[in-house]
Amino acid sequence: MSSDLPIRKIIHVDMDAFYASVEQMDNPELMGKPIAVGGGGKRGVVSAASYEARKFGVKSAMAGTLASKLCPELIFVRANFERYTEISKQIRHIFFDYTDLVEPLSLDEAYLDVTENKKGNPSATLIATEIRERIFNEVGLTASAGISINKFIAKIASDYNKPNGQKTVNPEEVLGFLEQLDIRKFYGVGKVTAEKMYQKGIFTGLELKQKSLDYLEEHFGKSGKYYYYIVRGIHTSEVKPHRTRKSLAAERTFSENLSSEIFMLEKLEHIAEEVSRRLTKSKVAGKTITLKIKYSDFTLNTRSKTLPYYISDKSVILETTKDLLYQEKLNNSVRLLGISLSNLNTEKKEAESKNDPSKSEEKQNVSAQLRFEF
Structure with missing residues (x-):
């Protein structure tokens, strides 16, 4: 790895089966039993599953009816x-007791940059x-963690010894760790892309690394460059405490399919x-309105329109959505509708900030010569 690259001490903390674990903690009679959060009823979808349920193949985004077949004793919450x-x-x-550089990804996971931390502890490991012990003692839940030189590797590592474990990938171990990794474990490589890579003889990080940048860009488009660098341990994205919202949405799944506009x-x-209401609460507005339609056969269709001005008013959102609804005929009866607003004015403010050196959030890179105690 180049000595010019920034080397940081990044921790990715991922709570173990968070929603299900909270339910089990709050309801002791559920401890040790297979439970699914959500998913109840004939049209329900599982939001989360306990580890006891996962043993039967129950997982998030699965239809509740299928989950029940896989695990007849499944308890829906x-x-x-x-x-x-x-x-x-x-x-x-708890995170903020160690660093202010905390980037939440969701309710149950976050990145922490502890290169310089409030405890003065040189060991990210x-x-x-200590963080995992405090979460268990003070909250009552278990967490897993990954520790390495950047966000990409830390996230992969946090999944390595789940549940209630952690893995450190030291700077000198990065390349070997990535080379032996199954391509499906690479964050950013989805199911479809993994199948495409398999078809081209790419099963591990080592085989991905053997492909040239031109080859990857030819076969995987803009993502090819991303794959080329991450397999070499190069991922320079910083931990950003204040993530800029890119979109805002709401959706509804219906108890009965809708057959007419x-x-x-x-x-x-x-x-x-x-x-x-959410736009007003967040004090943002957007230009691009997207209508999301999920049909009864679970196929998904989206239709978008970009306006020349920022909006947050319900009447404008609704009228534009109506136009999108009648833009083309429905393919089937509909089980879900959603509306999202993107191209927000937060992105405009972020771009202006980046162009103003006085407002730049760029921090000086940490030299690779810095001695690390991982």
């Missing part, structure tokens, strides 16, 4: 996001261990109202 958010804030407070208008009005 209604999601309580208010409670999950409360617990997530408790965990985040020991910090991760006329039946969808009232539903869309409620969804548009919710999107407008």
Whole structure:
């Protein structure tokens, strides 16, 4: 690896089966039993599954009916996001005892940059261990962690010894670690891309590394460059405490399929109202409106329109969504509708900040010569 590259001490903390674990913690009678958060009813979808349920093949985004077939003793629990958010804030407070460079990815995972930390501890491994112990003692839940020189490798490592474990990939171990890794384990390589790589004889990081940049760009487009660098341990993205919101959305799954646009208008009005409320609460506006349609056979269709001005008003959102709804005929009955607003004015502000040197968030790179105690 080039000595010019920034080397940081990054921890990726990932809670173990977070939603399900919170439910088991709050309801001791559920401990040790296979449970699924959400998924109840004939049209329900599993939001999360306990490890006891995962042994039967139950996983998130699975239809509740299929989950029940895989695990007849499965217990469905209604999601309580208010409670999950409360617990997530408790965990985040622990993170901030060590560093202000905390980038939450969701309620149950976050990146921490502890290159320079509030404890003055040179060992990122020991910090991760201490954080996990505190989460268990103060919150009552287990967490896993990955520790390495950048966000990409830390995230992969956090999944290595789950649940309730951690893995450190030291600077000198990075290349060997990535070379032996199954391509499916690479963060950013989805199921479709993995199948395409398999067809081209790319099964491991080593085989990916043997492909030239030109080859990867030819066969994988813009993502080819990303794959070329990550397999060489090069990922310079910093931990960003304040992630800029890129979109805002709301959606609804219906108890009965909707077969006509006329039946969808009232539903869309409620969804548009919710999107407008969230935009107002977040003090943002956007230009691009996208209508999401999921049919009864689970195929997905999206239709978008970009306006010449920023909007957050419900009436404009709704009228534009109606135009998108009637843009083309429905392929089937509809089980879900969603509206999202992207191309937000937060992106405009971020671009202006990047172009103003006085507002730049760039930090001086840490030299690779810095001695690390991982």
